[in-house]
Amino acid sequence: MKLLRRFAWLSLPLAFTAATTVAKQEAQAPPTEAPIPSVPIIRIVGAARPKIPIALPAPQSPAGARAQEVAGTIRDTVRDDLDFSGFFSIVPEEYHKLVRLDAGGRIAFKEWQGIGADALVFGALGPEPATLVFEGRLYDTADQKVLLGKRYRGEPDQARLIAHRLSNEIVQQYTDQPGISLSRIAFVSQVGKGKEIYVMDYDGARPKRITANGSINLSPAWSPDGRQIAFMSYRSGAPELMIINHEGELAKAFAQQGGLNSAPAWSPDGDTLAFTSSRDGNAEIYLLRLADRSLTRLTHSDAIDTSPAWSPDGRQIAFTSDRAGSPQIYLMDAGGGNVRRLTTEVSYCDAASWSPQGDKIVFTARVPGGFDIFLKDLKTDQMGRLTEHANINEWPRWSPDGRHLVFASNRTGNFDIYTMDVDGSRVRRLTRGGNSYSPSWSR
Amino acid sequence: MPRGVFRNLALPVLTLLLASAMAACKSAPVAEAPVTTPPAFESGPAAQPAEKVDETAGFREADTSAEPVRESASSLAEKLNAQGVLKRIHFDFDRYELKSDAIRTLGDDAAAMKQYSQFKVRIEGHCDERGTVEYNLALGEKRARAARDYLVSLGTPANRLSIVSFGKERALDSGHNEEAWALNRRAEFSFLTE
Known part of the structure; x- marks a missing residue:
């Protein structure tokens, strides 16, 4: 195992090992495609920096089952958020009994340290039944001081929101980076014969259906401010680009x-939609300037050009094209010039997504037995494989902090939405029992 | 703990009792800790107001009561479609070139379109489940377009033909095997009203 580099902002060392896996050309691959050279595909096997051990004792709560349930929900949600973030390790709850919760009116910091907790989150639920007031405090057990204290007021059903707010504060406190606990994931899910757009919290909680036209609605894409979602809909018969806002107002994009009008991708400044259209007779990539609905055509080829994905600085666009005989990822300037091919290792690559730091691109590639998610490091040109041989794994999209990916997989038989860390570890299933795919993670 | 800490933070009043809450907390799997009272949050005279928690852009639940209206075809067009007068054609994986059997089928389809020239025809392009939604939408469009171009070359007026791609969204066979995939990679033709 060889340590290659450190990703600066996270100081997250990723260890690469050369995996035995070598993609082989399949019998059905188009004849125009050259055979796959036997270049070993680099597999990222994930190592993390030391995590901060944090303890979350049960919050103080007024008597009553309901209050205790709410307090428990908040604590559990904060715990799960911190665990998901990857910055913390949760001190097992069974150790808490070794600590006196009241050491003569003081917090027994040394005892918390004794069970390995560097940080401590105390919470308290207010007594008012009609409104939810929760106070959370973060302590450093070594310095024996409060790092932050926050008090939140919300509706009785906003326990998870309050928890996510507190989690973000705690992550910010330790990493100086905003937490992602309030981010959301849009996706497509089958309803009868139709496909509708849904939105859920990043952890899969509180799924909400936001379209109900009974038609096929696909490819949701968040606006950078999280207040609009562009998607494609067949509701008028033809596949049209639509925009829905958080008030539920629906309008044609132009x-x-x-x-065909599909594959919307919002520019980082929110002013422009890149999308695919066959309006000139073939699937090409266009820009739609939202201020005046003006269109600019970016690609000119007889092949399929689709699935545009912006670089975080808005200067480049990654896209899929089969101009070389099979789908591959290409890059171009946001004006359409300087087109160059990014992927050459696998005969079929699609659905690029650019990391928020701008240094990596993830995509789906066809492998023997299905599709897997791969990562290309733009600085080293190295490729990493993030999923392996479990049917179809596709449409990877980055979390706002660039530490996680959401994707769709049919590894259980049906398509569901999953998240994983950017090294391919800690795969979590977010949806169940439906046919759900095409996730998009809000900024 | 120094008394000044909370005051400095200007945190609000919240005097709370732990009592049996620890033991009752549903996720506490262990026996009760030998503890009487928790570290109570101190009161401060200038309590800061609580932050109001809001869904900044929560998105509304869709109104599912309004069921969509489906357009109905004329009875004859519907009947012809149900009878399968226009035959579908199939494609190889990730290809949109017409195979020789597809070309033969399209010859028959062109004849049927001529026979029922009062109807416009919609050509749908479809794909198997492999590959992304977006790529398959474009691929399905290519397939529909290839079929249309050939029908036009056989003399079918272009203005009678419209195309639409459904990508992999409308599989004929929901299986995950070669047989299902082969069936699903297709262009379909249907007579439209008027």
């Missing part, structure tokens, strides 16, 4: 006259 006047469309038949043909």
Whole structure:
């Protein structure tokens, strides 16, 4: 195992090992495609920096089952958020009994240290039944001081929101980076014969259906401010680009006259949608300037060009094209110039997504037995494989902090939404029992 | 703990009792700790107001009561479609070139379109489940377009033909095997009203 580099902002060392896996050309691969060279695909096997051990004793709560349930929900949600963040390790709850909760009116910091807790979160739920007031405090057990204290007021059903707010504060306190606990994931899910757009919390909680036209609605894409979602809908018969806002107002993105209009991707400044259209007779990538609905065509090829993905600085666009005979990832300047091919290792690559730090691109690639998610490091040109041989794993999209990915997989038989860390570890399933895919993670 | 800490933070009043809450907390799997009272949060005279928690852009639940209206085709067009007068054609994986059997089928389809020239025809392009939604939408469009171009070359007026791609969204066979995939990679033709 060889340590290659450190990713600066996280100081997250990723260890790469050369995996035995070598993609082989499949019998059905188009004949125009050259055979796969036997270049070993680098597999990222994940190592993390030391995590901060944190203890979350049960919050203080007024008597009553309901209050205690709410307090428990908040604590559990904060714990799960901190665990998911990857910055913390949760001190097992069974150790808490070794600590006196009241050491003569003081917090027994030394005892918390004794069970390994560097940090401590105390919470307290207010007594008012009609409104939810929760106070959380973060302590450093070594310095024996409060690092932050926050008090939140919300509706009785906003326990998870309050918890996510507190989690973000705690992550910010330790990492100087905003937490992602309030981010959300949009996705497509089957309803009868139709496919509708849903939104859920990043952890899979509180799924909400936001379209109900009974038609096929696909490819949701968040606006950078999280207040709008662009998607494609067949509700008028032809596949049209639509925009829905958080009030539920639905509008066509622009006047469309038949043909395919799909794959919306919002520019980082929110002013422009990149998308795919066949309006000129073939699937090409266009820019739609939202201020005046003006269109600019970016690609010119007889092949398929689709699935645009912006670089975080808005200067480049990654996209899929089969101009070389099979789908591959290409990059171009946001004006359409300087087109160059990014992927050459596997015969079929699609659905690029650019990391928020701008240094990596993830995508889906066809492998024997299915599709897997791969990562290309733009600085080293190294490729990493993040999933392995479990049917179809596709449409990876970055978390706002660039530490996690959301994707769709049919590893259980049906398509569901999953998250994983950017090294491929800690895979979590967020949806169950439906046919859910095409996730998009809000900024 | 120094008394000044909370005051400095100007935290609000919240005097609380732990009592049996620890033991009752649903996720506490262990026996009760030998503890009487918790470290009570101190009161401060200038309590800061609590932050109001809001869904800044929560997105509304869709109104599912309004069921969509489906357009109905004329009875004859519907009947012809149900009879399968226009035959579908199939494609190889990730390809949109017409195979020789597809070309033969399209010859028959062109004849049927001529026979029922009062109807416009919609061509749907479809794909198997492999590959992403977006790529398959574009691929399905290519397939529909390939079929249309050939029908036009056989003399079918282009203005009678419209195309739409459904990508992999409308599989004929929901299986995950070669047989299902082969069936699902197709272009379909249907007569439209008027």
